[in-house]
Amino acid sequence: MLTPRFELDQDDEFVYLKIHISNIRFSAxxxxxVINDNVFVFSLPPYYLRLRFPKSLIENEDATSKFDSKEECINIRLPKLNKGENFPDLDLGAKLLARLNEPSNTSNDPRIKEKPTSLIQEVDVSNGIINDNENAKQGSTQFSQLAQEALDYDWEIPQVMPPPLTDLKAGVKYGFDNQYSEYLTPSVANGNDINELSDPDHLQPDDRIMERLIKENIKFDMEYYANDYITARYLSDENDGIKSALQFICPYAKLFHENESKSNVKIEFSQKEQDLMNDLPRKSYLIDDPRPLYYTVLCILFSYSYEARSFQGETTIESAWTIGKLSPQISCLDSQLIQSNNQTEKNMIRIIILTMSRRALDYPLYRHYDLIKKTWMDVYWILRCGKRAVLKELLAARELFRKHDIYYVYCKILMDDLCAWVLRDDGCNDIVLRNLAHASRKALEKVTKNDIVFEKIIRDEAASNSDEAGEAEEEEFSFLNLIDVEDLADEAYLASQD
Structure with a gap:
C-alpha cells in the first residue's frame, strides 16, 4: 500500500484534509x-492513510468528501468533536502518521546495533496492555516532571570510567545514539572525503578524538587566518564576502523579536518540508542519556548556520562538505567530544564552543573569529524559537546530504533519526532547548581568543638552513592562540605599509 501526499488545515469546526491521488482510475x-475518536482511516487502493489526531473528531452528517478531477485530489471535511478546539501541529504530518506505541527499531539491517534497552518494546493498545485513560491521567503529572527535569538539566561532563578494551578490531558503534556500525568503510572506498578517520569502523571513541585533534592542529593555516583577519580589519571594502557575512541578519533573531509570545514562536513549514518529514523513520526511541543528542543538535546547528551566514542565507554545492567537516559527529563520528581521562574542562557546552570554533578556523571558505561569534548567536536565536525552528534547520541540513550520491550515508546513520527524534513529542524537549540556548550564550561570553589554541610546529630560520645543508632537522612544538596570530598579522601588515 502507498501512503498518499496530503495537506491539512482547520477552522473552529472542521479539519480539512486534501489527499492527492494520481495516475489511478477514480472509483467512489x-x-x-472511518472516523474513530481521534483516528481517521482512508483507503483507496493502492493508497492507504491513517492519521492519529491530537484531539477527537466525530462522524456525522457534516463530514463530507469531494473529488477534484483537475487537481487529482480528494477534499475531505472532518468535524471536530468540540467546536472551537485547536488541533496543534497539523503541519507536522509525520507526527500524525506514526502508529501508537511503535517499537523502537523495526530494521532488519544487521549493521544497526540495538541497545539492550530496545529489547523492551511498547505494546500496542489493541493488546489491552496500555490503556489510554490511564495514560491521560498520568499525562499532566509526567509533563510537570519532565519540565522540571528539563529546567534542571546539567551540562557538566559526567564522571564515567572508560570501558575495558577487548578486541581492537571489533566493530564499534557510532551515529545516532551509537546504534550503527560498518557503514563507513564502503563509503570511504567510494570517495567519501568528509571522513577524517583512518579506520572509521574500528576506531574506539577516544582514538577518534585523538585523530580529530591532530587533524585540527595540522589543518589550521596561520596565513589563511591572518589573511582573512587583515582583509576584514583593514581592507573590508575590497572583500564583499566577509563583510556581507558579518552584516547578515539571522531571520530567526528577527522572527523571535517580532513574535508576541516568546515561549511559542510561530514557525511554518512548506509543503516540501512536510513531504520530507513524511519520509523520516516512524519509530520511538529509548534513549538512556539524551545529552549527547542535544550536543549533536548544537554542533549541526552551528555548522549549518555558519555556512548559511557565509553565503547570506544560501547554500552551495560544497555546503554538504563544509557542514560535514565542521561537525565532529559527522567527519570524525565523535559524539563524545572529550576523552574519558580528560579532567581539564568541566562544562560540556564550553568544550563544544571551543571545538566548533577550532574547526570553523580550519575548513570553511571564510575563517574569522567575529564570524564565529555571530554564528553562535544565530544558534542561540534558533534554539530560542523552539523545536520547530530546530527541526526546520535540521531538515535543511539533512536535505544537502540526502541528495548527494556519497554523503547520503550520514542520513542513514545520523540525520534521519535525529530529525525524527526532534519531531516526536517524546523526543526533543522545548524546555531543554531553551536551557541549552541560555547555557551556550553564557559559555560564549566567557570564551576569548586566548582560549582557542592550536599546537603547531615552529621552525626557525637557522633550523631551515641546517636542513638544507643536510643536517638533522629540529622541530619545536608551540601553542598558538588567535591573539598571537593576529599580533603577527598586524606587525606584518603595518611593516608592509611603512
Missing part, C-alpha cells in the same frame, strides 16, 4: 473512510 465505490 472503492473508497473507505
Amino acid at each position: 465505490a472503492a473508497i473507505e473512510m
